[in-house]
Amino acid sequence: MAEMFEKRDRDPRSDLRCEAAALAWLGEATANGGLPVARPLEATRDRLVEQRVSSAPATAARAEAAGRALARTHAAAAPYWGAPPANWSGAEGYWISGQLTPIVPEQPAPEPWGACYARVHIMPQVRELVDARVWGTREAALFAKLCDRLTAGDFDAPQPGLLQPAQPARIHGDLWAGNLLFSDVPQGAVLIDPMARGGHAEEDLAMLQLFGAPHLDRIIAAYDEVSPLGPGWRDRVPLMQLQPLLLHCRLFGSGHFGQTLAVARRFA
Template identity: 50%
Template sequence: MRTLTKRATAPDQDLRCEAAALRWLAEAELQGGIHVARVRLASSDELVEEAILPGSPSREGARAIGAALARTHAAAAPWWGCPPPAWPKAAAGYVIDGSLTPVIPSAKLASSSWGPFFAEWRMEAYLRPLVDGGTIDSGQRALLERVASRVADGAFDAKEPALVERAISSSTPDAPVACARLHGDLWAGNVLWDGSSQAQTGGALIDPMAHGGHAESDLAMLALFGYPYLDDVIAAYDELSPLADGWHERVGLHQLAPLLLHCVLFGGAYVAQTLGVARRYA
């Protein structure tokens, strides 16, 4: 197996978080979930993982990716915002270039639905550094807080895709299920076209920020910067695990979290785009 090595780039980054995420997502492969790069070695400052042999985009591969991603989401998660098992106890979340995407360490701290989770632990978590750093002004802050308030109140809550809903309805107190098992940073660069001769799922996942969330968040992230044959990915997903009514209208809403994070990471370059999306939900 060819490997690649990653090293921590910030004092508060712990690569055991990413290793835990890779292993958690890989568990879904037993149920037909999408392939995930294998962890070979992990410590707080170094991660050695499988190097994916790149392949070429195709309509057939896209449909395989869509169906396999639906099964990965259906592997589910016990609470909104949960971290993967084997999560380092001292880690508050995923760190990228000094930014923090928090996880919720205990079900006792978790919201009972998507809206309050997304508003507090995604939108507001990214808003604070934007306000503190002066990246957005008071009027822009008011707009984003108004959207976050509507989200928190449940105005945009919707069911998960059908396979995830099935997992939720069949869960037990000993094995609770609240939501989908997400990759968490599912942009095009993290869903590789798998060129290995053993490839069964069209693609392979790398660089996750895995947590419990709404499956529509992963799909919205995949659409944010474009992906080859995306319509085929979505169609195959929807055929296997039908999406809730109105999902098209919620794509931009789910994109607000990665857009806000991009504002944190890259400054004002993404502010206008983020505000344009936010106005649709205010």
């Protein structure tokens, strides 16, 4: 019998059925060479049982395999920017461990990536920091200027080659190194703990770069070989990191302010 891993979440807002739905949605790509996921076996609002993933050393070969497989996971696509996992809906998004993954519950009128990123992922977090009087009018004005540029499409960029240029990718949404679990599987790694949605593929790659991942250069090079990244992708990395940076400002405070505000000034 396969070993199991049990997760519990006592936050009254949380619903671990959404994480199970996110895992299942990402796992649909596995049959086409995408990354496997920690397979959900049972889910309730406060309890999730998964098949336990056996970890393995992070080698260059596994990193390359993971990069190729991540490209194919992204290529499974999403129906629109901000789309939730299949079989999950909610007006504001879904909560895990007290953290909200904002989603767009229904497909809006055609909206480019930058407009969705500003409206759904950037400005609500900025407003929370301003309302809490952590930031003031100067920071609010800075982010308003940045979001005007995002909404105008100044930073809209084509997706990697396996997707159509303006096609939303099926992204993990919280792909720091700890959620790409190296394992002895053909794809080199397994995805865990997603906050999945329709987004830009570069967001997941930027998250890996924000906190560092073993053999990161091999992951990205292998990804790029399978699904070539758009021109100028390196220049957009800080912008793609802005959503998790703002989250860290909210959760952990001033230690992340300098980097976050520097990114905003660069792109405003």
